[in-house]
Amino acid sequence: MKGLLATIVWLGLCLPSTFADPTWPASTDELEDFMFVTTGFGASGLASKVIPCSNPADGDPGRRTSAEWIRVAFHDMSTANIYAATTGSVYGGIDASLMYELNSGENIGAGFNTTLTTYGQFFSTRTSVADLIALGLSLATRSCGGPVVPMKTGRIDATAAGPIGVPQPQNSLFIFENQFLRMGFNTSEMIYLVACGHSVGGVHAGNFPTIVTAGTFANDYAPFDDTLDVFDDHIATQYLGGTTVDPLAQGPCVASTRCSDKTTFGGDNNATLATINTPTTFNSICGTMLQRMIEVVPPTVSLGSALAPYTVKPYSLQLTLLAGGTSISFTGNIRVRTTNGAVSGVKLTYLDRTGAAGDTITTTLAGTASGLDDTFSFYGFSATLDSTTSISSFTIQVTYTTGAVTTYDNNGVGYLVQDSVMLLAPQSCLDAATGNMTVVAAVRSTSATAPSLNLALKTARSAVPAPALASTSLAMTAGSTAGPYTLYSTSTTLTSYQLTNTQFNVTAGTAIDMFKTSSGLGTTCSPFGSSSSSSSTTSHASTSSVTSSTSTTSSQPTQTTPAIKPTISGYTYLGCYTEGTNVRALNSAAYYDYNTMTLEECAADCVGYTYWGVEYGGECYCGDSLGAGSVIAPAGDCSFICPGNNLEYCGAGNRLELYGPASSSSSSSTQSITSISVSTSKSSTLVTSTSTKPSTSTTSTSGSSTISSTSASATPTGPSQPANIGNWTFVGCQTEATNSRALTLASFAYDSMTLESCASNCTSVSATLFGTEYGRELTATWYVEAIHTNTAVLQID
Template structure:
């Protein structure tokens, strides 16, 4: 019953920061404040019960929920890019990123499931993630991490970029710089984050050997609490931190050592002082959870109210002459104990702000106590019947001490506001068999339309643990008039009462945020008889029992009144997902580009600002196939090139710029559709989620259909026929699939089972881990590298040559099944299932000729044509057709077909000893250090990424044929024929491009928001 609460929720109301005034109620952060401070006792929210005691986990041995809450905070934040959109930060995007290979372990999903139970229209998941950091640190004996509210939840996955344990020191430094933190910050955040928890052998067996730690869970230090032992034991040489010592050293995953040693251990040594450690962690973790987009304003630091109303409710009583006012007053007793309080009293004003109510006083009684980590509270309940004619508009709270002194709390001189113009009538409302019926009393002076709003939690696609909030609004119908109030009602069918909130409103007046689960199954009538007494009561009274059941009901048929506004149904709200059909076309899967050629070469056009699937389908009308790539590129064709293969569905993860509910491929990945006339209905395609998928590809069509004369189409099919599937891969579906070595994947052929190198990676140029890993996905990710290898079920490694020490071992050594396919082998611990481009290898540790011969896997054995090209582009830059629609840029020449001969990072002159700007790279000349564009990429023609081995030569190779290219942030390569709006010479000059190339430390590869740019020689 809070006056103008909609307006309050629309902005961030000033909250108490250290040394500032007390907060003003109501505020947008009230729900968060309750969850934050009411841990146990009366009206407690129970948030901390999941992490109390600090060692506790409701999921059994080998888990520590507090550590998992701290970890999810870092992982959600760590994809931040302060230089470019999307900015990221603590935004809950991790809920959509659990399958990208960077967020390994069950703790992320279970944490989000816990947070989802608190999630509602007044409390975002991202605020819960930040609150989880506060709670885990404080609950484990750490410092108070100052907490603000107001974060805004993301609706889709953000970019990748969570630091991984195998990263090199320079990569860590660059990643934290992208987040907005320097090297000292990096060391502090790592130490503060790793004072809790440890490493699970099941998730990282190359860091913790299975069977060597209790419950296969190796702690970072010897205690479970938030203390500085992680620093003390490291500095004293007594550490057992698995990210410093043990198997992680040999597997080059000793990331804590790498991080701590960035400044020769100077920072970590200062953190051996316990007081310093606590102070530093409070500060750096506050900065971590306050990393949000600059457009998201956060509240002031949240402090508990000294006096706060709770659960206030007005209820029109039988006869309409009286209004019941009930609720609780929460009083903070941290400093002034409850034993020092004699009485708590409300003094109120009538509905016009006067004193027509007479004494205008309401007494209370103690109803319970509650506690937080650092505060205690007492609740004082009341229930009083007020004359409907005078009613109430605001109140103050007077606390009288046992010593006779009084304190008046007037909500910063504004009084605690109450509005009586629109009242949700809980006793008359009900929920039965999914039918929610809501009644409201609206003062006769109100002339604006009345509506009921319903907000439901709707499950998202499988794999996303956080539900969506879907809101609907239904017009209410006037039923009768009782005294000074008109009675309205409306009904609405809901899918589940759990998490459903409802409210009534008219104009600026609202009574909302009501819990549907609190309603009974029968709507009680609002009688005409006046209650026998209007005296106030000091006892807490449930609003569900406040009306008479003896009088005639004016709403006996209300439960059958269903709004005709069906367009507000929750099921009509679109969600991001695969679209199974677009017009006459049916979804085929996520496909790679061809090898040195376009997968679809009939026609193409580009629209990076507003591409949609429908737009591409319209422009490709008449072609057998079309696909959208890299968000804004549309390609058409009557045949699909044989070298294009199906990739994991998750690979196509770019959201269409013109429709945020559609996927538009990705770099080197096509969201592929085919005319339904060539498709039967024998096997359906699910559109519920971007799940992993088979690598089988449709046979290239031999149709001679003219682009202007489409073939006859079927309108009823939405699935792929099994007869349309090529048998070119050994993973083609069969009646009874069995576990096997995949003989080929796209242009790659099986080479053998190989060991890791001696102190180096066998294949160390690029890595693509995935919890949906398959041989086909790994092969697609490694193009155009010569070798691709799958290790330990979920890891994918690529290179053009083997690292020293890698040797051939029996095939049986590679015994682990792929994470994304139970029928394929993906290496094992220290073992890689290796594939070679086009099945020929005369330079590796052992020639593959005999192995391939013995397996009878010649280039044409499985229907794969022989190819004269051994490589292909890792991005969409190898354009071989001219843009036909919406393109103002010149087409790169066909020379953009790539080879691997220049991929080596040894391009530096042998006498060079320090990094320097390279004036010439092949046919390109240094252009300068350029900024990014304004809201757009400076170069938007194509892109490729390699944070582990990027060089200038590698980028030049990928961008062959384009006029310009540039490397940014060490590992990002962008191509284009023009610089887009806003891109300019860096104001600091060439010094702005200061990041060293990860593949050649003698070259510069841009920086955050800075490109080392090159231009094609005239």
């Protein structure tokens, strides 16, 4: 894939301080996440379908998800009629009416169903399918190296099929021109749109046998130009230069009179096409035209401003009443955009519920993420507040590595936190076997309104790929009191389809604890005041650090430390597997829950698939076969603790905790664990353990970390670990510390990361230890977390 062109950038990319963030929370927050946080910590998984541009659809090498997303947007838009007000017809445009039109002969191919099914997974009360169609085009275009296509929100989904009128390859120029005029585009704009839309992808022989002859192209997929997976001007330059391979401009389409690209390009004797035969002009014109295309909407729809990434944005904020009712836990993350400058620290300063000054809350780096044009760091926090004084708002102070300090106050109103009603996730639960969901909430006793549980329930539709969404409200029943709060509860039953995708709010008067998800609930409701592996969560990422103790094994011990689960829901543990070579090991479906992922949750998400696995703590993948290059790795590589169950492992960076049929189980040798003490500038805690996997590291307030080493008797496959890098000696694979980075002196991040370059960078700052972690999402091919030192050898997760 070609590098992304840098000539067109997001508004404010170079000067973010000149543009204010939206006032948080905004109705567009979910779509903002989808658009800008595409990979890494907190990523939703939507953009992963088109990153890289060459990602196959449904695992079929003859299909491209990126091309299908662009095609879906055009087909949904192309029945628009801007003259509808005077003719009495339906206006159309980007309205998701396409999901009711898949039996039409105008919409041929599996890509429509696949794409709309994908969008249905992300459809919610905050994200219409129509907005997802528009966003999908923007993501696909940019991922393929094309221009930024600004994304405005507010589209409304149609409730029925629209009129026919998608341009067909056999049409004459006269018909094409009139169809595009109906959409709002003149002849030149028609040519631009066709060229832009056909910059990636191609034509399938199975769908259009009179255009592409079966057996003449790999996978029966004829590309539009010689750069199948790159959004560039080759569709134009090759056509003008007489070297085109476009199946809609030459070949069998001539005899079948279906050369639609030749027909449209020649509409003005190639004059328009000749104006976009350079990379810069092609991207510039396509950015404008594709934006205009996705903004063809009915006049009753009012689109908002184009989305732009927040500079700072709260995530996962949650208040949870603690045992006795005298204290409240306040947890969450702060996302900071680091595109234009690295961050060294983030603090929160809050006001209590009376408006009086509270305390300062410190944060620690919880994870990093990337977008197609941006980078982000997430800073997690956990504080205990007095339930009487509590909290009402906070400001965020960001310290940059340059020494500059900026305080963000949410456009003068502060980042508001209501404490009148709060979900108690540890006391709430969802039984996947029966579908019974119990929700418990704490409501301030001064509230005049009893709370209600408001659910947004998805229902599968047999003839429509995206589900229906209906709202329902349930009264909650008062129970015991705890401090200044009264506990309320209610129960309902979800269908199997709704188990992992139901969103809900708890409301008491004007106070709302909103946008919770059923996948964030544990399987057991803990009595109020008891501990639980569940935690209060939202649909975004939360702090992922988990502390676990180590112990020696016995014949039948009570489990107190994480361990491999031999079987989960009828699936058998197969081992810790690498990702494939330039492909996902499992690519049929993906689900993300960085807050409360468990092995059981992933198994439930992947019912019906042959294999499933959990990666990076919160990413669940499903499939019926393993991608090429996915091989078994040492079991100790899968060392991330499941956020929803601290006794389970949920893979690691580019490592899958893989489950499948018993017959596919691969034997792997037991790995021994040996702890080795390392002398550093901070105290080191020595922990010994005998188990099949290494335990996670623990950190004291003085900065100590737990270090152990693993060795496997199995012959290693794939990348090897060098014993030395210059004067540095390999120490081992280590976890991050609890609530802090293991190494804090300096950090560097770039796409061409190697052990040698990291060693050089850390030598320049006089470090005594260096390590690489999680590679770089888009390009890293070696990703084992490693620590190197001049003095000793150690192994950590």
